Amino acid sequence: MKKNLLALSLSLGGVLLCAGGAHAQSSVEVSGLVDVFAGSIKNSGDAGRKSVVDSGGLTTSWFGFKGTEDLGGGLKANFQLTSFIKVDTGSQGRFANDTFFSRDANVSLSGSFGSVMLGRWMAPNFLPSVVGNPLGDSFTFSPLILHMNVPLFNGTGWGATTPSDTGWSNQLVYSTPNIGGFKANLQYQFGEQAGNNGKKNVGANFFYFGGPLTLTGFYERDQISNPGAGSYLGTTKKDWMLLGAYDFGVVKPFVSYGQAKADNSPNKAKTVQLGASVPVGPAGKVLVEWVKTDLSQTKVDRKTYTVGYDHFLSKRTDVYAMFMGDKITNQTSGTSFGVGIRHRF
Template sequence: MLRSCLIAIVTAVACPAYAQSSVTLNGLADAFVGSIRMAGAPGRVDQVGSGGLATSWFGMRGVEDLGGGLSATFVLASFMRVDSGETGRFNGDPFFTRDANVGLSGSLGSLRLGRAAAPNFIPTILTNPFGDTSAFSPLVLHANVNNAAWLHRTTPSDTGWGNQVLYTTPRFAGLTATLQYQFGEQLNSTGNDGKKNVGVSVLYFNGPWSATAYYERDQVSNSGASAPLTTVVAGVAVPETKKDWMVGGSYDPGFAKFFVTYGGAKTDIADYDARTTSLGVSVPVGAGAILAAMARTKVEGTYDGSRTTGSVGYDYFLSKRTDLYAVLMQDRITDRSHGNSFGLGMRHRF
């Protein structure tokens, strides 16, 4: 008995009590085989690609209970290319591009510091049936991806912001809002010390209904280290201010889920005004769903033209974490040759 008491006392002294904490490793691997030709491209590319229905990523997140309803959090997450084994979405993408932040969370909401999703990201992926894929989602292609034939994406400063402060409100009757401020981190001697990105996003969920909205005013690029957004005029890079916004929603009566968005983007120096409309539907069929979406962007200014992209596919779930998919897509741009693409792929969440 005495020995048991001594062991208990020594253990209590040597191992002080810690607040409850947890760290989890999670991510998603998505790869497809297919053939890609965007509108205006000189030819097509037959390939094994990464991210046919979702951008592949891996990371870890942790939470520590500090007591009194307050928690400390951290998230570190990196994009990856399953087809080649390289990190990032493209060459030069920083390692923890998806997330790198610490924060506090409690009854008054959450406050985070570091890199996290930009205001445009969550509203965009929640209001189209193809999620966040930059390969086959018409809305994501129009919002986030430039190519040689189309330089008028509607979100000017990436889907993630670094060097930022984010505050997310508590949920009230299904409604949450996130306020975001990104520092430009420029020397005051350069004249760019006042450059910054500011934005807000709103999410609302109520039964079969959901609604999203965001607004951004961007002066800082997010190509790794912070740098002013610029537009080249007569061979000179001129500081640029871009504004973009979107409202959208979805409705799920049970037999299908319907999506709609409308948004725009406007620039000061490049001088263009873009407006994007998208429609989508997801129809449950068997163990999967038929997916269909269309996005159309009309641009006016120094460039007048439009882009229309449509995709249709089938996503079949082998389990809650693993699915197989097939997608066809057509892409059209004013005065350019149109492009047709397809992909057959697999996605696994862990």
Template sequence: MKKSTMALGAVLVLSSVGAYAQSSVQLSGLADAYVGSMRMAGDSKRISTVGSGGMTTSWFGAKGTEDLGGGLKAGFAFTSFMRLTNGDYGRFKNDMMWSRDANVSLSGGFGSVILGRWMAPNFLPTVLFNPFGDSFAFSPAILHANVPLFNGTNWSGTTQSDTGWGSQIAYSTPDLGGLKGTLQYQFRDGANSGKNFGGNLMYFNGGLGLTAFYERTEMGNPVATTYADGSKRTNWMVGGSYDFTVVKLFATYGQSKNDVSNAKLKTATTGLSVPIGAGKLLAAYAHTRNNLLDATRQTLTVGYDYNLSKRTDLYANVMHDRITDQTSGTSFAVGLRHRF
């Protein structure tokens, strides 16, 4: 912990100096906390809590680019998640210091190449095509994909390779008339024999948005270790959105499969965002069928996100979560999010 604190201090000092020396280096982040009463499907009791990252996981760090001339740029990103509940780094205990970003990049007319830890192929398609974005506490799409339940229900997320991959090389195409694609490969770590690869496509034109991703994984993250059952797992999703100005609609459909257990999880999501006053009314629903458990999970969230300024917003959410043959749960929360 002492070494991590020293490393963090060094990065912040260098980032501050760099910000004066060149405008391409920036220290930024986001702080998000909420107070709520939480109960997920299968929980034995309700928990009242002050939580971190209600609508977006809190983070901070430094990013920058250098113009190399001829349209070529070099870049770096060192960003860390943090928990406002106890001031510790990471999304959870034992998460790595720079688990959000730790990479260098080269970009130009050919697109961009990134080396190091960066987002996984599943991340952007999932967060951009649901109205609650990257809310790991209240977005039904994110909860079903990335957040396992540790309450005896045996319910795991459909995307078990995590939302970020380390030791990877990623290539992203330039914007081709609104279409952009990314290919990613995560190398095995140390003695591990596993590897992960995948990619995604995103298309935006006017009010229309379309996406798809595919992953074939043999390792979990953030510490890259092969799955305990030795399985190879495939995960894919397609989705779309359309902004009618008075309402924006979202929908996705995808599948996750384990070649050892033969578990197959199929997930469909829908959602909408309606501008009202200085904020937006949000609603989203996710339905996942797990053939191995012979069970379904259904999650519905309704909320309102009110903008106090361009950088600060207040939100209130109500969520109902249920799984076949398990006790259902309802959660309530009010929170504050600030970008800096």
């Protein structure tokens, strides 16, 4: 009897799948990345050194779901639901009270016209800063990402130069199709603020990939904090940056320059980056990056450099070792180092 019921269930399931396939083809993918390192962290101005086993040495760990349905005629429906996770403790999010799907939570329609997306997605600043520096999206060892996105809570008063997080909630995004290696995103975040309905975030970025040449940049004008529903920042913040890289084969140099300013402060942050990725054998590369950010009004600057090595054991798994130096004007210097492993699934 049980065998008959099982056979009937499988038969009905196959009929339903075939019926669904007659109308549209769809797929759902489970994917993610886990990155853990052991090391010692001391930023400029820190009172002491902290030994750690921590998550996200080179990439913030995450997991989630994404899917696509072919609607016919070149039109597709897409969704993304992905969440950050701290692998060293098993806790969800990048920090306390981070929203569950703070990495992605969106649905879109795409076709020959490009795509239109609604929901939570990357802020305009994020992807250009990732492809425009040799250490990618490392919130631990990439000097550019640290200067742009990671404030220091150690009494130095050093804050992030980006206006409002690396992801925006409540977004409407139009992405152009790829035209000869060029693509752009136009992004609008609804403020959803009672009594402040005119407050919003707007921005754009672009990418050009032409053989060995990479050019990218972004602009943001922000009034709303993130993640989640956010709140009014109390001012308007503006941020822009241009970044480029060229792969010569034996070395890939990176360079960028950008500025950030809030309307309620006379300070203007000016950030310059120089970096390089040097292949070592078929599976390794040396990574070098130096960044300086000047605050125009207070005459304070921060200089950070990183030297490291990344080695791929397979297409999905790599191991790395990083050393970083950090110095803010009139503050004690800091050095950090770590060795870690990163796996994609």
